[in-house]
Each structure stands twice: as structure tokens, then as C-alpha cells.
Amino acid sequence: MFNNIKLKISNLKNKQTYSKDKSFIFPEKQSMHYDAVNMDINNTCNQRCRFCFSYFDKNKVYMDVETFEKIIQILPLVRDYQGGGYGLYISCVFEPTVNPQFIEILSKIPKEGKNKCFFTTNLVRAMDEEYIKAIINSNIALLNISIESLIPETFHYLTQTKGFDKYKSNLQLLEKVVNEKEGYIPSIRFISMLLKENKDELMDIIDFCFKHFPSEAHEVRTPMIRPMYDNEWNLNQLLSKEEAKEMVDKLNNYPGHIDMNIQSIEDIKESDLKVIPQEKSCEVEKDHYDIAKEKISIVQDYEYLFLRIEPNGTCIDKLTNVPEEIPLDKTEEYFIKKLEHLYKNKAQAVICNNFDDINNIVEGNPNIFIDKFVDNDIFFEVTGWCCPDRDIISDKLILELYGNKGDKHYYYCSIKERTDVDEFYNEEQGWSVGFTSYFEKSKLKDDEYVLSLLFRNSLNQNIKYEYENILKIK
Numbered sequence: 001m002f003n004n005i006k007l008k009i010s011n012l013k014n015k016q017t018y019s020k021d022k023s024f025i026f027p028e029k030q031s032m033h034y035d036a037v038n039m040d041i042n043n044t045c046n047q048r049c050r051f052c053f054s055y056f057d058k059n060k061v062y063m064d065v066e067t068f069e070k071i072i073q074i075l076p077l078v079r080d081y082q083g084g085g086y087g088l089y090i091s092c093v094f095e096p097t098v099n100p101q102f103i104e105i106l107s108k109i110p111k112e113g114k115n116k117c118f119f120t121t122n123l124v125r126a127m128d129e130e131y132i133k134a135i136i137n138s139n140i141a142l143l144n145i146s147i148e149s150l151i152p153e154t155f156h157y158l159t160q161t162k163g164f165d166k167y168k169s170n171l172q173l174l175e176k177v178v179n180e181k182e183g184y185i186p187s188i189r190f191i192s193m194l195l196k197e198n199k200d201e202l203m204d205i206i207d208f209c210f211k212h213f214p215s216e217a218h219e220v221r222t223p224m225i226r227p228m229y230d231n232e233w234n235l236n237q238l239l240s241k242e243e244a245k246e247m248v249d250k251l252n253n254y255p256g257h258i259d260m261n262i263q264s265i266e267d268i269k270e271s272d273l274k275v276i277p278q279e280k281s282c283e284v285e286k287d288h289y290d291i292a293k294e295k296i297s298i299v300q301d302y303e304y305l306f307l308r309i310e311p312n313g314t315c316i317d318k319l320t321n322v323p324e325e326i327p328l329d330k331t332e333e334y335f336i337k338k339l340e341h342l343y344k345n346k347a348q349a350v351i352c353n354n355f356d357d358i359n360n361i362v363e364g365n366p367n368i369f370i371d372k373f374v375d376n377d378i379f380f381e382v383t384g385w386c387c388p389d390r391d392i393i394s395d396k397l398i399l400e401l402y403g404n405k406g407d408k409h410y411y412y413c414s415i416k417e418r419t420d421v422d423e424f425y426n427e428e429q430g431w432s433v434g435f436t437s438y439f440e441k442s443k444l445k446d447d448e449y450v451l452s453l454l455f456r457n458s459l460n461q462n463i464k465y466e467y468e469n470i471l472k473i474k
């Protein structure tokens with residue numbers, strides 16, 4: 001029934017005969033990486049925007065160029081920028097151009113940075129053409145520029161500083177430099193807060209940016225409202241649901257690429273109301289699948305922006321949450337160790353030590369497709385999907401690995417929707433469940449493993465689906 005499906009997994013081509021009906025699949029080598037790393041090269045700013053969530057410490061710290069040169073050794077370990085925030089934030093929460101060594105720091109970013117590095121600036125510091133050329137000629141992938149108003153009075157009111165003339169002049173210089181430059185220029189993207197103060201001006205601002213710059217996108221966002229922030233001013237600036245909808249409609253019809261993160265005052269109030277009663281009312285007893293699901297989702301949350309590098313050369317990871325001095329004589333080693341820690345933690349989150357239900361297993365028809373089987377220094381990762389029977393509970397899944405010399409392991413899976421296979425299973429009138437799991441390498445003793453999926457069904461049985469090929473790991 002499923003013979004018409006071509007497995008996407010490329011390494012199946014290397015198959016060898018195992019037995020009459022079994023083939024080997026081999027893992028593809030993949031390097032470990034941080035999805036996104038967050039850094040700041042100082043802890044201050046030359047403005048005090050009314051909407052800003054940043055906290056400005058009286059004790060000003062500026063990263064020096066020697067420290068940056070060491071820390072940038074993290075770059076090969078960071079995933080490429082591809083929108084959505086992946087990559088290395090050279091500066092994120094504060095204003096990088098106030099660092100007196102900013103241009104020298106930028107010059108230390110190696111060529112690889114063109115795929116990975118970015119920062120956000122308010123463009124308010126006094127800059128000449130040389131300064132702007134140095135930014136544009138540096139090895140960065142993306143330059144984010146904040147733009148809230150092109151009206152001096154509004155600009156000054158919002159930023160609480162008198163920087164409009166410098167801002168306008170820098171924008172003009174930037175336009176000149178970008179338009180005159182031949183060859184590579186970093187992508188340019190603008191970010192505007194949507195506030196009552198600037199809502200009537202917003203479409204003109206967006207027009208201005210797309211008209212004057214080869215802008216990749218324009219992001220429009222409302223201020224984040226978090227319990228730890230002072231939200232009073234921002235709450236007063238949020239639009240009503242109706243006003244927000246009108247704005248979203250306009251933005252949706254805009255011909256340029258707009259990213260939106262817009263919440264109305266009603267959205268905020270509703271989300272406050274939703275969180276509290278729901279959590280209290282549905283206290284259902286959790287089973288081991290639910291507990292594992294929570295554990296896995298926490299670990300997955302850790303992956304994005306796992307590391308935060310501070311301007312004083314310390315580093316905080318989300319697992320330990322304790323600031324550590326980065327050893328500048330062994331920076332690369334240090335970042336690799338941190339990465340191994342992150343990966344180990346992920347592999348350990350899926351281990352199922354308490355699967356003791358082996359006498360309650362019913363064999364099901366195997367329809368399993370594996371489209372990713374990779375091998376990094378810490379674990380093997382298997383991603384695939386299957387078409388199980390109708391009465392299984394899709395998020396109660398355990399994966400069994402059974403080695404050729406009897407080594408046996410059980411793992412929980414992260415369950416994902418696989419809309420990419422919709423067409424197929426609709427045709428077959430079936431349904432699909434996507435799964436991913438990780439097998440810590442140091443725990444696997446055998447060379448070859450049979451993989452099976454054990455789904456819980458409504459009768460509390462485990463329906464077992466055995467994958468048709470053998471995972472060859474050594």
C-alpha cells in the first residue's frame with residue numbers, strides 16, 4: 001500500500017542486505033550548533049525610549065576589542081542567520097554604537113559572519129560617512145534599524161533625547177553608502193514599534209524605508225508586556241482591537257514584506273484572564289508521558305538563545321542560569337563544552353527508564369517512514385512519521401531500540417504535525433504522526449538496532465510498529 005512512497009532519506013541509497021527483507025540505514029554526520037546566541041557589547045544606550053524594556057545599570061560596561069576577538073571564536077558553532085532570529089546577535093538589548101571601540105569590534109568579525117551576525121541600532125550616534133561605510137563593509141549578515149518616527153517632535157517625545165537631526169542625517173548617509181556600494185552589502189531591515197503616538201505616521205514610515213533602502217523587511221511590533229517590566233506607559237499606547245485590526249489589514253495589503261507582532265489592549269487583557277483560570281481548573285493527573293512531554297518542551301525552549309554573553313565577558317546559560325567568566329585563553333573549548341552540555345541534556349530528557357509494560361504489546365502493521373537520521377558528537381537523532389491505527393493516542397508514544405546483541409532502550413518522542421505528508425495520507429485515507437527522538441551515543445553498546453514505535457491505544461495496550469530497516473550506528 002505504501003510502496004509508491006520514495007523515502008527522502010538519502011543515506012538509504014547505501015543500503016546493504018541485512019536479511020531477506022531488511023536493509024541498513026546509516027546516520028549522516030552533522031555538527032553541533034547553537035541555534036541563536038545573544039550578546040551585548042555594552043550595557044547602555046544614548047536614548048531613553050519611553051517604550052523600552054531595557055534596564056540601564058549606572059555602572060557602565062563596554063566590551064573591549066581583545067575580549068570580543070576571543071569571544072567571536074564561537075562563530076563556527078552558531079547556526080546561519082535565516083530570518084526568525086537564528087544566528088549571532090552581536091548586540092541585542094542595548095545600543096552598540098555607544099561602545100567606543102564599536103568599529104574596531106566590527107572589523108574583527110571574520111568572513112563567516114556574513115552568514116551569521118547581526119545587530120540592531122537606533123542610528124542616533126554622530127556618524128560620518130567613514131563610520132557608516134565601516135558598518136556596511138563589515139562581515140555582518142543583517143543590520144536592523146529602529147524607526148519610530150520621522151517627525152522631530154514625536155521622535156524626541158518617544159526617545160526622550162534630542163537626536164532627530166543626527167538620526168535623519170545618518171539615514172541619508174546610509175542611503176548614499178548603500179546605493180553607491182558595489183558587491184556585498186548586509187541585508188537591511190527596519191523595526192517600528194506600533195504606538196498610539198505614531199500609528200497615523202506608520203504607513204509613511206514604512207513607505208519611506210522601502211523607497212530609500214533595499215530593505216529586506218519591515219517589522220512592526222507592539223511593546224512586549226511582561227510582569228517584570230514597568231508596563232504603565234506601554235499599556236496606554238496599545239491600540240484597541242478595532243484599531244489594531246485596521247492597521248493589520250493595511251499592513252497585510254502593503255506590497256513590501258512586513259513582519260507583524262501586534263497585540264491590542266484587549267488581546268493583553270484576554271491573555272491575562274485566560275492564563276489564570278485555565279491552569280487552575282484542569283488539574284488532571286499527569287502520567288509519565290505527560291511528564292516527559294513537559295520535560296522535552298523545556299529542553300527545546302532552552303535551545304533558542306541558550307547562551308547570553310554579557311559585555312563584561314561573562315556568560316549565562318539557561319540550564320545553570322549562573323554567570324560564568326569566559327576563560328579567554330580557552331574560549332573555543334569552553335563554548336564546545338557548553339554545547340555538549342546542551343545536547344546531553346536534550347538526549348537525557350527523552351530517556352524512558354520506566355517502560356515496564358512489555359507484556360502488554362500488540363503487533364501493528366508497520367508503516368514508518370524515517371526522513372532524518374543524523375549523528376553528532378552526543379546523540380543520534382531520528383525524525384520520521386508513521387500512519388498508525390485510528391485508536392492510538394498520538395502523543396503517547398515510546399520508541400524502542402533493540403540492538404543486535406540484546407541492548408535495549410526506550411525513549412520518549414517529541415511529536416510533531418507533519419503537514420508536508422498530508423497529501424500522501426489523505427490519498428491513502430490514513431493519518432500521520434510525526435516524531436523525533438535522540439539516542440545518547442555513549443549509552444548504545446551494539447552496532448545495529450531495530451527501531452519500533454510503541455503507541456498507547458484507547459484500551460491501554462501498546463501497539464507496536466517495527467521499522468522495516470536496520471539502524472547501523474557503528
Ligand SMILES: C[S@@+](CC[C@H](N)C(=O)[O-])C[C@H]1O[C@@H](n2cnc3c(N)ncnc32)[C@H](O)[C@@H]1O
Pocket residue numbers: 045051052053054092093094095096120121122123145146191192193221222223224234
Ligand atoms: C532594545 S533595542 C536595542 C537596540 C537599539 N538600541 C535600538 O533601539 O535599535 C532592540 C529593539 O527592541 C525594540 N524594543 C524596545 N522596547 C521594546 C518593547 N518594550 N517591546 C518590544 N520591542 C522593544 C526597539 O525598538 C529595537 O528595535
Ligand code: SF4
Pocket residue numbers: 045046047048049052053054093094095122
Ligand atoms: S534606543 Fe534602543 S536600547 Fe535605547 S532606549 Fe531606545 S529602544 Fe531602548
